[in-house]
Amino acid sequence: MLSYTTLEEDKLLRVDFKGDLDIEATELFQQELLKKMEEFQSVNLNLKEVPFVDSSGMGLLIELVRTLNEQEISVKISNVTEEVFEVFELLQLPEILGKDVFV
Amino acid sequence: MKSIVSKGRNVKEAIQLGLDLLKATVDDVHVEIIDQGSKGFLGIGGKPATVRLTKEQEHAQKDAFDQIEKALLEQTVDENTEKVAAFIKDQTAEVVTSQWTEGSQLEGKAWVKNGKLYGRPSATQFPIITIGKGVQVYKNDILIDKETLLITGSHEYTIRTINEEQSTRWSIEVDDQRLRVLLAITPGYRIERSIHDIEPSEHIELVAAEHRVVDNTLTYADVMDRLDNLRIKQGFHQDAILQALDTLEEHTFEIATGQKPKPGKDGWFEVLVDVDIKYNYDGNEKGRIDFKELKTIPSVDRGQIIGLVHPPVPGQPGTTVTNEPLPAKQTYPIVLNLGDGVEGVDNKVVAIKSGRPHVEKRGQLVRVSLLPKLLHRGNVDLSTGNIHFSGDVEVLGEIQNGMKVEADGDILAHSTIFSAHLVTSGAIIAKKNVVGSELSAGKNNMLIVELGHQLHLIHQQLDKMLVVIKQLMASNAFKSSDLQANGLQPLIRLLMERKFKSFSGLIKKYSDVIHGADKFLESDEWKEVAVTLNRFFLSLAPNRISLATLDELLLKINQLYEWSITPVEPNAHITVLSVQNSRLYSSGDIYVIGSGSVNTKIHAGGLLKINGIARGGDLYGKSGVEIHEVGAENSHATTFISVPADQRIRIDKVMEGTVIKIGHVKYRFDTPRHAVHAYLKDDDIAFV
Numbered sequence: 001m002l003s004y005t006t007l008e009e010d011k012l013l014r015v016d017f018k019g020d021l022d023i024e025a026t027e028l029f030q031q032e033l034l035k036k037m038e039e040f041q042s043v044n045l046n047l048k049e050v051p052f053v054d055s056s057g058m059g060l061l062i063e064l065v066r067t068l069n070e071q072e073i074s075v076k077i078s079n080v081t082e083e084v085f086e087v088f089e090l091l092q093l094p095e096i097l098g099k100d101v102f103v
Numbered sequence: 104m105k106s107i108v109s110k111g112r113n114v115k116e117a118i119q120l121g122l123d124l125l126k127a128t129v130d131d132v133h134v135e136i137i138d139q140g141s142k143g144f145l146g147i148g149g150k151p152a153t154v155r156l157t158k159e160q161e162h163a164q165k166d167a168f169d170q171i172e173k174a175l176l177e178q179t180v181d182e183n184t185e186k187v188a189a190f191i192k193d194q195t196a197e198v199v200t201s202q203w204t205e206g207s208q209l210e211g212k213a214w215v216k217n218g219k220l221y222g223r224p225s226a227t228q229f230p231i232i233t234i235g236k237g238v239q240v241y242k243n244d245i246l247i248d249k250e251t252l253l254i255t256g257s258h259e260y261t262i263r264t265i266n267e268e269q270s271t272r273w274s275i276e277v278d279d280q281r282l283r284v285l286l287a288i289t290p291g292y293r294i295e296r297s298i299h300d301i302e303p304s305e306h307i308e309l310v311a312a313e314h315r316v317v318d319n320t321l322t323y324a325d326v327m328d329r330l331d332n333l334r335i336k337q338g339f340h341q342d343a344i345l346q347a348l349d350t351l352e353e354h355t356f357e358i359a360t361g362q363k364p365k366p367g368k369d370g371w372f373e374v375l376v377d378v379d380i381k382y383n384y385d386g387n388e389k390g391r392i393d394f395k396e397l398k399t400i401p402s403v404d405r406g407q408i409i410g411l412v413h414p415p416v417p418g419q420p421g422t423t424v425t426n427e428p429l430p431a432k433q434t435y436p437i438v439l440n441l442g443d444g445v446e447g448v449d450n451k452v453v454a455i456k457s458g459r460p461h462v463e464k465r466g467q468l469v470r471v472s473l474l475p476k477l478l479h480r481g482n483v484d485l486s487t488g489n490i491h492f493s494g495d496v497e498v499l500g501e502i503q504n505g506m507k508v509e510a511d512g513d514i515l516a517h518s519t520i521f522s523a524h525l526v527t528s529g530a531i532i533a534k535k536n537v538v539g540s541e542l543s544a545g546k547n548n549m550l551i552v553e554l555g556h557q558l559h560l561i562h563q564q565l566d567k568m569l570v571v572i573k574q575l576m577a578s579n580a581f582k583s584s585d586l587q588a589n590g591l592q593p594l595i596r597l598l599m600e601r602k603f604k605s606f607s608g609l610i611k612k613y614s615d616v617i618h619g620a621d622k623f624l625e626s627d628e629w630k631e632v633a634v635t636l637n638r639f640f641l642s643l644a645p646n647r648i649s650l651a652t653l654d655e656l657l658l659k660i661n662q663l664y665e666w667s668i669t670p671v672e673p674n675a676h677i678t679v680l681s682v683q684n685s686r687l688y689s690s691g692d693i694y695v696i697g698s699g700s701v702n703t704k705i706h707a708g709g710l711l712k713i714n715g716i717a718r719g720g721d722l723y724g725k726s727g728v729e730i731h732e733v734g735a736e737n738s739h740a741t742t743f744i745s746v747p748a749d750q751r752i753r754i755d756k757v758m759e760g761t762v763i764k765i766g767h768v769k770y771r772f773d774t775p776r777h778a779v780h781a782y783l784k785d786d787d788i789a790f791v
Contacts, residue, residue, distance in 0.1 A: 023585040054582040055594035062600070083580035090575050092601040 002028060002050075011041040018049040021057035029060045037068060048079035053087055065097050078103045106133075106157035108257045113140060114152045121156040133157040137257050153257055213254055214303035220262050222254030228305055229253040235310035237296045239263045264296040264311050271320040273347075275329050275358075281423035284335055284359035286326065286347050290319035317351045326358070335359055336426040359424045364431035367418030372437050372452075372469045374410040377401040378460050403454045409471060410462065412439060412450045435467050442472025459495060461512065466669035474512040483508060483523070495529070502540075531689075533679040536697075545675025545690030545708070550620050552690075554629055555667020557613045561636065562660045564606050568598055569653055590647035595640065610636045632660060677707075681715065693724075699732075702740065717742055727751050734758030734772075754779040763788070 002019040015033065037043045045061075065075045080088065080102060088094065094102055109121030114136055118129070125132065133156070140152030211228030214221050220240065222230045232252040234240055240247050241261040254260070271291035277284050296311035326344055343356040350356075378401055403409060418431025441447055444456045454460065458473035475494035482500035483490060490496060495512035502523040508514055513529040522539045525531055531544045572594060575581050585593065599606055610633075617624075617633045624630065635656055639648055677689040680697035685704075687693055692709035699715030700722075711724030716732040719740035727750040733742050734757060741760050746752055748766025757779050761772045765781060770788040780791040 020582055022582050023588070052580050052582040054585045055597055056585045056589070057582075058597055059593055062597075081580065083578065087575060087578045087581045090571055090578070091597050096601045 004028075004033070006036070008040075012044065013037060013040040013042075014044045014046060016046045016048070020052040020054070021047070021050050021061065022052065022054040023056035025057055025060060029064055034064065034067065037064075037073065038071060040073065042074040042076070043068060044076045044078055046078050047081070047084065050084060051081065053084055058088070058091060058093065062093070062096060065101065075101060076103050077101055106155055108137065108153060108155050110151040110153050111140075112151065114154060117152045117154045118156065121154060125156060125158050127156070127158055131158055155257065209303050212303040212305055213307050215262070215298055215301040215307065215309070217300065218262065218298050220260045220309070222260065224254055224256055229255055230304075231306045233306070233308040235308060237265045237267070237294070237311045237313070238298065238309045239265060240309065262298055262309065264298060266296060267294040268292075271318070273321055273325075275326070275333065277333060277335070277424065280361075280429065281425055281427070282361040282363060282421070282429070283357055284330070284333075284338075284424050285355050286344070286358045287355040288319070288321060288347050288350060289353045290317050290321075290351055292317045319348065319350060321348055323348060330359070333425075335424045337422065338362070338424045361424045361429065362421040364421035364429050365419035367431055367434040368416040369434050369467060370415040370436035371413050372410050372439070372462070372464070372471075373413060374460075374462055376403050376407065376409055376460055378462050401459060402457060403460050403473070404457045405454060407454045409445060409452045409454055409460050412437060412447075412452070414450075438468045440468060440470040442470060443475070444473025445471050459512070465666065468666075476512070477510075482518075496527075528675060530675050530691075531677045531679075533677075535680055537679050537682040537685050537687075539684045541686045541688075542677055542679070543688040544677045549688070549690050549708070550616075550624070551667045554613070554616060554620075555664050557609065557616065558632070558660050558664045558667070561606075561609050561613060562657065562664060564603055564609060565653070565657050565660065568595070568603055568606070569650070569657065571598060571602065572650065572653075589645070590649060591653070592646055592648055595648065599640065607641055610640055628659070628663060632656070632663060676709070692726075717744075721745075724750070727753075729753045730755075732756045732758075734761045748783050751780065751782045753781075 002017060002021060002025040004015050004017045007014040007016070013036070015037075061077075065077075068075050077097075085102075088102075107121055107124060109117045109124065111117030111120050117140075118134060122128065122132065135155040135157070136152070137155055138150065138153040141150045209223050211225035211230060212223060213230030213232055220232070222232070224230060230253070232240065232254065234247070234250055234252060239262070240252055241263065242252070242258050244259075244261070252260075269291050271288070273286065273288040275284060275286050293316045295314045295316070297314075298309060298311055301307045301309075323344065326347070330339075338359045338361050340356075340358050340360065343358045347354070347356045347358065415434035415436050417434055420431050421429040423429050439447065439452070441452065442461075444454060444458055446453050446455050452471050454473055456473060458475055461470075461472050461474045463470040475492075477490070477492045477494060477496045479487070479490065479496065479498045480500065481487065483498055483502040483506045484504055485506070487506075489507040489509070490498075491507075491509045493511045495515070496508060496510040497515045497517070498508065499517045501518040501521065502508060502516055502525070503519070503521040505522055505524070507524045507526070508516075509525075510527040511529065512527065514525055514527050514531045516525075516531075516533045517535070519535045520533055520537045520540045520542075524540065525542045527543075528545055531542050533542070572591065575594070576583055576586075614633045614637060617630055621630065638646060639653075639656070675689055676691040676693065677687050678694045678696060679687070680695075681699055682695060682703050682705075683701040687703065687705045687707075689706070690708040693705055693707040693711050695705075695713040695715065695717075697715060699713055700717050700720060702719040704721045705711055705723065707724045707726075709724070710726045711722060711728045711730075713722075713730040716735070717730050718733075718735050719742055722728060722730075722742070722744045724746055728744055728746055730744070730753070733744065733754050734740075736758060739760070741762055743762050743764070744752055744754075745764035750765070752763050752765065754761075755778060757772050757776050759772055759774055763770050763772075763781055765783045765788055768783060768786060768788050770781070781788050782791070783789070
């Protein structure tokens with residue numbers, strides 16, 4: 001089950017995730033996180049402790065980045081593990097979200 | 104012989120220092136002044152004097168040796184802190200020696216004797232040495248890595264020649280089918296180099312003499328060991344192995360061969376009756392075409408055997424070099440599709456009524472039927488209505504005023520076709536003029552080729568998509584838990600987001616063609632595939648898709664594609680007397696056997712042949728175009744003729760303004776020309 005902690009720095013919100021980014025994260029993303037993120041100008045999603053992803057989880061990630069971008073909130077995704085990034089690359093997530101999103 | 108080089112403020116001091124080092128007197132040594140030295144100006148730029156002392160008595164050597172070593176450790180001479188440079192020569196490391204004194208003609212020259220390099224710079228000339236391949240020269244034990252060397256003075260030069268050695272390299276490879284074992288060998292060799300004597304010269308080239316010895320070290324045991332490792336058990340060619348052991352050149356030997364499987368034969372349908380309509384296009388001796396004699400229509404009577412079904416003959420399996428059976432390619436029986444008027448009895452197809460036998464072959468699919476024939480004696484016009492008939496249609500009168508004749512056999516029109524529309528999957532023969540009409544023969548096939556092409560593109564994408572899905576499932580960080588619950592749909596959506604962005608467009612395009620062509624399609628399979636593709640990939644409704652269902656879809660798409668590219672026999676064709684302001688479309692050949700064509704668009708899936716004149720219009724022949732005469736004098740109408748890149752255009756007489764196109768290359772005739780025979784050569788149109 002995915003859990004997270006947040007760190008607020010001025011107008012930047014950093015979210016450190018822990019656990020698998022999968023279909024079970026749907027509620028977490030859509031109900032809690034989105035609302036919280038909308039209060040900031042930029043958001044950094046730290047995936048350092050996310051060892052596994054599934055297709056629904058990646059769908060959520062894309063949806064989240066798009067929703068925030070529409071509201072002109074900049075999103076960065078950081079510390080993606082090598083294995084997870086391999087999966088992202090197979091699905092061309094860097095091309096979908098923009099290469100500069102991944103830091 | 105031992106010699107030392109000694110330096111001092113002047114010659115006298117240099118000699119004295121040298122003698123002290125050698126513990127010798129002037130009488131014992133040979134003195135050679137290498138450099139007189141110079142005082143310089145105000146002590147700046149001065150050069151020490153250099154001399155060489157050579158002690159000639161053998162017994163003094165060891166003693167001198169020790170002394171020099173000792174001296175080198177202890178003694179520092181001269182206010183310029185110039186060290187006494189002392190070089191000891193051993194027997195192999197050779198230098199400027201006492202032989203220098205043999206003559207002043209050696210001044211400024213270098214030479215090689217007995218494998219040793221000598222050189223003697225003069226006041227005006229430094230000898231130049233060019234160092235050749237495989238030769239190394241060491242200056243004071245340091246390798247010179249330049250190709251040219253100046254001998255500037257009292258240094259020790261050593262020549263070394265490099266021998267090259269390459270061991271025998273070999274490898275054994277077995278092909279994928281394990282039918283051939285190849286031994287590739289490059290025998291080893293040794294190149295021995297030596298330096299010959301070189302006469303004294305201001306410039307000498309140190310070129311080594313090379314002696315090359317080939318040495319094939321491969322042994323029979325080596326080969327057998329490797330073959331054993333590869334588990335190769337049979338089909339050896341001992342003579343080839345022995346040849347490989349002896350060869351002195353790089354070569355590849357086939358040292359074992361398996362037995363190829365003997366191919367079998369697919370089942371086939373043997374036609375026992377005449378099914379082809381015979382045409383006589385050449386005309387009689389006057390060059391006129393007699394339509395009464397043009398065509399012979401075959402027919403069969405009730406009970407007659409139309410053909411025999413032959414079962415497939417299986418092939419003989421082969422054996423690999425590893426002694427495993429290699430199955431022959433599987434053979435398939437024909438798939439017999441019996442249409443109207445025929446019945447199957449054992450392996451025979453029998454007519455149960457009389458009519459024209461029709462046999463259509465597409466790969467292993469054979470369709471046999473007896474075509475009924477409709478004979479229409481009058482005109483086809485508003486009073487009779489359109490004709491739709493599944494079989495042959497023969498019209499004795501005219502076809503006119505926007506009327507339509509549709510058949511799935513042959514259409515034979517005895518009179519003029521004016522402003523009409525003829526469609527059939529068979530042939531169309533018009534004995535009189537065709538004006539302002541549209542004739543389409545074998546349309547069904549053209550459609551299937553188009554659909555097949557689109558399915559092929561879809562197949563490629565879907566195949567790639569499956570590969571990516573399988574790759575993802577194998578990724579360590581990919582969790583497939585939700586795939587079990589929801590199927591592949593979320594993943595497919597992600598893939599179509601970017602990586603397979605064009606996929607939805609391909610499906611839409613295919614669906615559109617299906618939608619428009621619905622009623623022309625014999626089989627529902629084309630439509631079913633379109634429905635499935637839409638449901639799986641375009642629909643937003645939840646849908647459980649598994650890998651197995653995708654694999655199944657892929658297989659089905661491929662079958663349809665394979666079927667679409669299998670040529671139909673016999674091909675449809677169109678034969679008309681002459682044609683004006685019309686459109687002719689045939690999946691096979693088109694013949695215009697009378698006066699010719701005017702302002703007509705003609706598309707032939709086979710050969711296009713016009714015996715008369717072609718004036719204006721757009722003419723295409725997939726298997727080439729042959730026309731007697733193209734264009735007209737003082738005519739502004741352009742006639743455009745095209746063929747694929749690998750085909751030819753032949754015209755007996757072409758008028759200006761005609762444009763031909765072969766592949767993508769166009770050519771315009773600005774002057775009339777006879778006996779044109781054009782083809783594509785090096786991306787340009789050439790004439791025979």
